[in-house]
Amino acid sequence: MLKKTFLIFILISYAIVSGCIGIPKNQGDACSIIKQKKSWRSALKKTERKWGISPGMQLAFIKTESNFRPTARTQRKYVFGLIPSGRISSAYGYSQALDGTWKEYKKSTGNRYHRRSNFMHSTNFIGWYVDKTNRTLGIAKNNAYLQYLAYHQGQAGFKTGAYKTKKGLLEVARKTASNKKIFDRQLKKCL
Numbered sequence: 001m002l003k004k005t006f007l008i009f010i011l012i013s014y015a016i017v018s019g020c021i022g023i024p025k026n027q028g029d030a031c032s033i034i035k036q037k038k039s040w041r042s043a044l045k046k047t048e049r050k051w052g053i054s055p056g057m058q059l060a061f062i063k064t065e066s067n068f069r070p071t072a073r074t075q076r077k078y079v080f081g082l083i084p085s086g087r088i089s090s091a092y093g094y095s096q097a098l099d100g101t102w103k104e105y106k107k108s109t110g111n112r113y114h115r116r117s118n119f120m121h122s123t124n125f126i127g128w129y130v131d132k133t134n135r136t137l138g139i140a141k142n143n144a145y146l147q148y149l150a151y152h153q154g155q156a157g158f159k160t161g162a163y164k165t166k167k168g169l170l171e172v173a174r175k176t177a178s179n180k181k182i183f184d185r186q187l188k189k190c191l
Contacts, residue, residue, distance in 0.1 A: 022036075022037060022070075023067070023068050023069055024036045024037055024068050027063055027067065027068060028179075028182070029186060030055075030056065030059055030182075030183040030186040030187045030190075030191075031186050031187065031189060031190035031191075033059065033068070034187075034190065034191065035190070037119070039119070039120070040119055040120075041191065042120075043119055043120035043123045043124075044058055044059070044123060044187075044191070045191070046120070046123075046124075047120075047123040047124055047126065047127040048127075050124070050127060051124075051127030051128060051130065051131045051141075052127075052131070052141050053126065053127045053130050053131070053141055054142065054180070054184050055183070055184070055187050055191060056179075056180045056181070056182070056183030056184030056185075056186075056187055057126075057130070057142070057144050057147070057180045057183075057184070058123045058126050058127070059179070059180075059183045060144060060148075060176050060177075060179035060180040060183055061095065061126050061144075061148065061151065061176065062094050062095065062119075062122065062123075062126070063176075063179055064148070064172060064175070064176045064179070065091075065094070065095055065096035066093065066094050066095070066096055068094065069094070070093060070094055070117040070118075070119070071092070071093065071117050072091075072092070072093065072094070072096060073091070073092055092116045092117075093115070093116025093117045093118075093122055094116065094117070094118075094119055094122035094123075095116060095122040095123075095125050095126055097116050097122075097125055097129075101129070101154075102116055102125070105125050105128055105129070108128070109124070109128060111124070126151075129151060130147050130151070132155070133147055133150045133151070133155055133158075134147075136155055137150060137155055137158060137159070143177075144173075144176055144177040144180035144181075145173050145174065145176070145177040146173075148172075148173045148176040148177065149163050149169070149170075149173050152169060152172075152173070153169075
């Protein structure tokens with residue numbers, strides 16, 4: 001009896017946590033994503049209107065950065081392979097924004113109560129960052145490949161060109177740009 005009760009408790013807890021976290025299934029289908037997460041539709045449209053960033057690009061960045069996990073963090077670092085000693089970076093949330101960049105975003109936009117674990121706040125952050133990259137580096141807002149490289153490396157890091165020797169990062173940027181095109185094409189049918 002106790003085993004059965006415990007098992008039911010675990011199943012109910014899993015269902016509740018899964019519903020709260022709400023990571024969309026079929027992450028390759030933008031229409032499926034916004035069908036599952038109805039509030040995301042308005043967040044994507046609002047960011048598009050405000051910053052001129054396509055919903056497909058917003059989704060592509062979030063898919064690459066966090067796989068749509070609201071509390072995503074970077075891997076832990078370990079001393080001697082055993083003792084946890086912090087994380088690789090302060091990146092957190094849907095957009096994987098760093099602490100300092102998130103602080104700059106909140107100050108610049110006046111959105112002091114925004115949270116990185118909130119989807120709408122994260123899409124707005126992506127819009128703000130892409131817009132800023134467009135203004136400072138001249139990269140077109142619809143160029144997902146270069147915009148993602150600047151997003152990942154930071155605008156100052158992008159200027160150095162160091163990303164050009166990082167084959168893994170270049171492949172991730174290509175995949176992100178491909179996802180943007182796919183998502184934009186899919187969203188024409190359902191957004």
